[in-house]
Amino acid sequence: MRVALLSWRDTTHPDGGGSEVFVEAVGRELARRGHEVTLLCARHPGSAGREERDGVRLRRLGGRLTVYPWGLAWLLRHRRDVDVVVDVVNGLPFASPLVRRRGVVALVHHVHAAQWRIIYPGWGGRVGWFVESRVVPRLYRSRPFLTVSDASARDLAALGVPPTSITVVRNGLSSAPPEQPPAKSPTPRVAVLSRLVPHKQIEHAFTVVRRLADEVPDLHLDVVGDGWWRDELVAAAGAAGVGDRVTFHGHVSDARRDELVGRAWVMLMPSVKEGWCLAITESGAQGTPSVAYAGAGGVTESIHDGTTGRLVEDLDEMVAVTRDLLADADARRRMGAAAREMAASLTWEACAVRAEQVLLAAGGAADQSP
Incomplete structure (x- = not known):
């Protein structure tokens, strides 16, 4: 044709x-x-x-x-x-x-x-x-x-x-998951892999970090991706009091993306709507489970709730579930392994x-x- x-x-x-x-x-x-x-x-x-x-x-x-x-x-x-x-x-x-x-x-x-x-x-x-x-x-x-x-x-x-x-x-997925998942950061890190646009609601990730900062003092957020909303998000991170806990990496190579999401303990996807959300399976390929809003649509299929990650109803639950996952290494490893297995089935x-x-x-x- x-x-x-x-x-x-x-x-x-x-x-x-x-x-x-x-x-x-x-x-x-x-x-x-x-x-x-x-x-x-x-x-x-x-x-x-x-x-x-x-x-x-x-x-x-x-x-x-x-x-x-x-x-x-x-x-x-x-x-x-x-x-x-x-x-x-x-x-x-x-x-x-x-x-x-x-x-x-x-x-x-x-x-x-x-x-x-x-x-x-x-x-x-x-x-x-x-x-x-x-x-x-x-x-x-x-x-x-x-x-x-x-x-x-x-x-x-x-x-x-x-x-x-x-x-x-x-x-x-562009490439199969590596034989061995990347080593996780020795200190707690969460990541957002996304275009920087308003409907991705990345400000919600700042709120998660702010509300968990006292309980998880070394918590850091990696924002991977770029977009026309970047300056507003940098300002929002500062206004939320977490500017020193957030790193904006911008556009990166596929290898660098995999490294960043691979060392994260959890990937957050607070988007208001997704058809599927490739970022979830890209993170899963590196053994990182994701947390997303069930109301976003396609994420209910790219995440098997409780198996490869978690689906939540609102920001309060996203904070609570992230807190639980950061404290439970066994659950993270189990979900990460299942997310890698799921990602391997997608070509x-x-x-x-x-x-x-x-x-x-x-x-x-x-x-x-x-």
């Missing part, structure tokens, strides 16, 4: 995260399986307009919002050269059904109801949520949907997407094989005319 992936970001974008890792990993595996894959995404400072990476051709056009009309224009221009389009609906759609009758697959990691309210609390958020919740289900009606968790599938169905149109394709190859089946069905009878 000739596959076009339309995504507003790629992994080199300053705001790139787990969704972009998924798209590029599946694209890479599809290319290895003999398909021609093109990823169209936005430009960002320092990026090249054209690039080839791991067998995938990258074409960067437009910016944060203009990438959408540029993407449609590119698709219209290349409509005879593409068998199937994967339209990544990351809040906003590329609206590829406007220029293609068939051969379109929508990829939705999760719905963004909470994020629209948090990041754009005014009319902008209301318009965005209207587009995602009302326009997308109608615009992509009768098209297949891919998503990464049963929780996201249920959310899509609640918006009116027929359940029979939805296929769940779980995240993989991008298996993910791509399942996605490929959906793409082949969608592209087999593709009609490129609008």
Whole structure:
């Protein structure tokens, strides 16, 4: 097949995260399986307009919002050269059904109801949520949907997407867990592995550290990742009185990421919403159990509660559960071992094989005319 992936970001974008890792990993595996894959995404400072990476051709056009009309224009221009389009609906759609009758697959990691309210609390958020919740289900009606968790599938169905149109394709991991997990820090450390954006609620991790500081005097927090909310988070850590207990590492290499989450005793994921949460399985691969909010959706599948980590209802319970885990080395080791075992079962190859089946069905009878 000739596959076009339309995504507003790629992994080199300053705001790139787990969704972009998924798209590029599946694209890479599809290319290895003999398909021609093109990823169209936005430009960002320092990026090249054209690039080839791991067998995938990258074409960067437009910016944060203009990438959408540029993407449609590119698709219209290349409509005879593409068998199937994967339209990544990351809040906003590329609206590829406007220029293609068939051969379109929508990829939705999760719905963004909470994020629209948090990041754009005014009319902008209301318009965005209207587009995602009302326009997308109608615009992509009768098209297949891919998503990464049963929780996201249920959310899509609640918006009116027929359940029979939805296929769940779980995240993989770029590399298998090491034969031996990294050595843990001799002093208690917790980590957050995340993009630094408001809806990840990383301020909650500061509260956990502050409220446990007297009981665990050597407790330290490693924040791994970067994003446009970084300055606000640095200020929030200072305001919470834990600035000297928090290290902001920014973007790091995969090896450094694994080292940081591997030496942590616990990984905290206070995000308001996740499709799956790749950070949880990346931490689990290094033998580190995670604590996350059950209401975040996909984390109820990337964490097996009580086995590979813990699910909690609110911030008070996150503090209490973190306290218990920091004090119970046996529970941490048991959960860490189970998290490694679970992570070992997840591969991008298996993910791509399942996605490929959906793409082949969608592209087999593709009609490129609008």
